[in-house]
Amino acid sequence: MGINLKERWVIFLVAFCCILFFSGASVISFFLFETFENFLAQQNAHSRQHYPLWAQSGANFTVSNVTVFHQDDQLYQGAYKPYVITTALTAQDYRANTSCILRIKGTVNNTGEGTAYDGSLHIVAMSNEGVAIDSNQPFALTAHMRLGLDFSLPYNGSAITNCTITPFYLDAAHLPQNMP
Numbered sequence: 254m255g256i257n258l259k260e261r262w263v264i265f266l267v268a269f270c271c272i273l274f275f276s277g278a279s280v281i282s283f284f285l286f287e288t289f290e291n292f293l294a295q296q297n298a299h300s301r302q303h304y305p306l307w308a309q310s311g312a313n314f315t316v317s318n319v320t321v322f323h324q325d326d327q328l329y330q331g332a333y334k335p336y337v338i339t340t341a342l343t344a345q346d347y348r349a350n351t352s353c354i355l356r357i358k359g360t361v362n363n364t365g366e367g368t369a370y371d372g373s374l375h376i377v378a379m380s381n382e383g384v385a386i387d388s389n390q391p392f393a394l395t396a397h398m399r400l401g402l403d404f405s406l407p408y409n410g411s412a413i414t415n416c417t418i419t420p421f422y423l424d425a426a427h428l429p430q431n432m433p
Contacts, residue, residue, distance in 0.1 A: 314349035324419035336365030337420040346413045356405045363394035369422035378416035
């Protein structure tokens with residue numbers, strides 16, 4: 254007994270569908286891989302903008318640790334209020350002939366019961382010449398949320414000796430005063 258025409262047609266259709274399915278999966282996989290590769294290339298280019306010392310070929314630079322002072326005062330007390338603290342903060346001074354960068358890493362935690370609105374970290378970095386950096390880095394934290402930090406701040410002048418990082422935030426959403 255041989256395979257009749259109807260059975261051959263079914264086998265052909267099943268084989269054709271399998272080939273079509275695997276071809277489509279291959280095309281989609283290739284597209285996703287290309288998209289991911291482009292995303293990584295953009296991230297790499299973006300990181301070079303933040304860390305120009307590393308992007309310069311043959312640049313000589315020095316890295317030194319900077320003393321970090323935490324100013325974590327509980328701004329609000331009571332139930333359902335936020336309480337933002339900084340943990341494991343480190344600062345490193347990257348210096349080269351052409352540019353200087355202060356890189357800050359660590360975490361910000363909202364250990365309170367409420368949302369911290371309009372949050373920002375106020376960073377004041379001091380050098381031998383005085384204030385080298387006075388900047389704010391925004392953040393948003395809901396209750397019991399943790400946020401990892403890794404950012405850089407460019408500056409000019411002598412080496413950073415220390416920096417103070419203070420979280421500021423509100424315990425309620427801020428609405429504009431003059432709403433039409």
